[in-house]
Amino acid sequence: MPPRSSASPSLAQWLLIATLIIVADQFTKILVIGAFQLGDARPVTGFFNLVRAHNYGAAFSFLHTASGWQRWFFLVLGLAAAAFIIWMLRRHGQQRLFAWALTLILGGALGNVIDRAIHGYVVDFIQLHAGGWYFPAFNIADSAITVGAVLLIVDELRRVRRG
Numbered sequence: 001m002p003p004r005s006s007a008s009p010s011l012a013q014w015l016l017i018a019t020l021i022i023v024a025d026q027f028t029k030i031l032v033i034g035a036f037q038l039g040d041a042r043p044v045t046g047f048f049n050l051v052r053a054h055n056y057g058a059a060f061s062f063l064h065t066a067s068g069w070q071r072w073f074f075l076v077l078g079l080a081a082a083a084f085i086i087w088m089l090r091r092h093g094q095q096r097l098f099a100w101a102l103t104l105i106l107g108g109a110l111g112n113v114i115d116r117a118i119h120g121y122v123v124d125f126i127q128l129h130a131g132g133w134y135f136p137a138f139n140i141a142d143s144a145i146t147v148g149a150v151l152l153i154v155d156e157l158r159r160v161r162r163g
């Protein structure tokens with residue numbers, strides 16, 4: 001492992017950023033739970049609504065209608081992914097783009113794990129739509145995971161280009 005310079009972010013710094021994502025995610029979900037009943041929707045713009053939706057499954061409601069075992073499966077999967085990501089951050093925290101990607105995914109995954117542990121489902125509240133087409137509702141944690149995944153792809157493309 002290469003030596004760390006004083007300018008290299010430490011594991012603690014990456015974990016702090018992940019914690020800020022978790023706090024923002026949970027705070028917004030608390031606001032939505034307090035202001036909306038399940039199924040409520042409030043238009044914000046012509047393409048964006050605030051809603052309250054519960055997702056018992058995973059991305060795009062995958063396994064949403066399963067008999068309940070998926071709560072524990074996705075909770076354990078999220079915790080296992082978090083442990084792996086922390087291990088990766090410990091080893092590669094000096095690779096800034098890669099570490100940013102992992103940190104965003106970590107914060108998002110744990111934000112949704114907290115929902116599954118507390119509620120048994122994930123609270124979604126952001127809904128985008130256009131021309132009668134509605135994208136599935138999502139939340140800040142999902143957004144962080146998505147941006148992190150895009151950054152992982154960009155990081156890998158840059159790595160291949162350099163190689």
